[in-house]
Amino acid sequence: MANTLLTPDVLARQSLVTLHENTVMLPLVYKDLSREFEGTAIGETVNVRRPATFTAKVFDPVTGIEIQNATETSVPVVLDKIADVSFEVTSKDLTLHILDFDEQFLNPALEAIAQHIDRALLGLRSDVTAVAGTTPAGFEWNKPEVLIEAGRLMDIAKIPTANRYAVTGPTTKAQWLNSDIVKHADKSGSTEALRRGSIGRDLFGFEAFQTQNVGQAAVTPAVGQPTTEVGVAFHPNAFCFVSAPLEIAPGSNASVMTYKGVSIRVAYDYDIKFKKTVVSLDTLYGVKTLEKERAVLLKGADKA
Structure with a gap:
């Protein structure tokens, strides 16, 4: 045949x-x-097309509902x-x-x-201006707790709490995996993240990933250049x-x-x-x- x-x-x-x-x-x-x-x-x-946005209104039994335009921008x-x-x-x-x-x-x-x-x-990270990982103490970039600070900044900006992601590089991943919070994920009843080799499925409200495409800092960075990896926490609608x-x-x-x-x-x-x-x-x-x-x-x- x-x-x-x-x-x-x-x-x-x-x-x-x-x-x-x-x-x-x-x-x-x-x-x-x-x-x-x-x-x-x-x-x-x-x-x-960008997803339509709406504003919740207080219902008035006299005037009835207020129709909002569902026009996509x-x-x-x-x-x-x-x-x-x-x-x-x-x-x-x-x-x-x-x-x-x-x-x-x-x-x-x-x-x-x-x-x-x-x-x-x-x-596209070069467009982002908000930063977490430098202050306050205890929430540095090389600790998973940095996501608490990132979440705080996103909460202040009124970003939805659902579908929040964090993408970091190999060095950050290694630092985070050495944290008791990640190492003891099995105690919470879920070892899926560890089995898959990812950083964590639910770290302080974020699903965390790592990619080798997050570059390393220069050995001798110039003034103004990063001294660490530059990861990013984001909602899907930040980038397209x-x-x-x-x-x-x-x-x-x-x-x-x-x-x-x-x-x-x-x-x-x-x-x-x-x-x-x-x-x-x-x-x-x-x-x-x-x-x-x-x-x-x-x-x-x-x-x-």
Whole structure:
């Protein structure tokens, strides 16, 4: 029986799931993927819908209820990045079972795209001005209690208490994991966080994660530069990720699929000149800070 080639549709479907599972920041931020974005080219601006906001009113039995407009506002986001990974495969590679192909090729390729997207989203930290981790004593950046201070700042800013996340780097994670609060998580009846290797599922009202894409401080930081890792605590609506389906060239062997706010294009073609098959994965996207007030940096003091 002849082997069946893996099609772009199959590769694209598997790629989206793998990409979403490999990212840290992407699942935590606001995403908008509308059909009106189809056919968008790199450098174009799209208007991202922001969730509607309402104000609770006191009911007056004489005048009745007050109808509020549920009009969604929008914010412009430039789709200025295409994350791309292209690689060569043999005809034999394309006859592998999808799980084998995923392990050998898709996973490493999509890990690279995932890291790229996470770094782009973490780059939005430069827009955030609120800081926790320098004062007061006992709430320093290298202690999980810093989230108490971050929560206080977010409470003052009237940020919803639900869906609060914290993303830190390897050094912060190591410091936090040495805390009795995290080490003794099993005493609260839940060891899920420790089994998964994450920092904690409910630390002072935050779900905490770590990623290697939170860079380390410079060995000899200049004046004004951070002396520690710079993590971030935030609500999803602080940052947004926007993806748009890329066009498929007529006659090309390609497929575009979307999953949970992310669009990816997978194409492959045989290069007759060099007798090789090239597989290409790419995604068009843009990132933007929606409300910096919904985020707090987790860091120590800058170099004086």
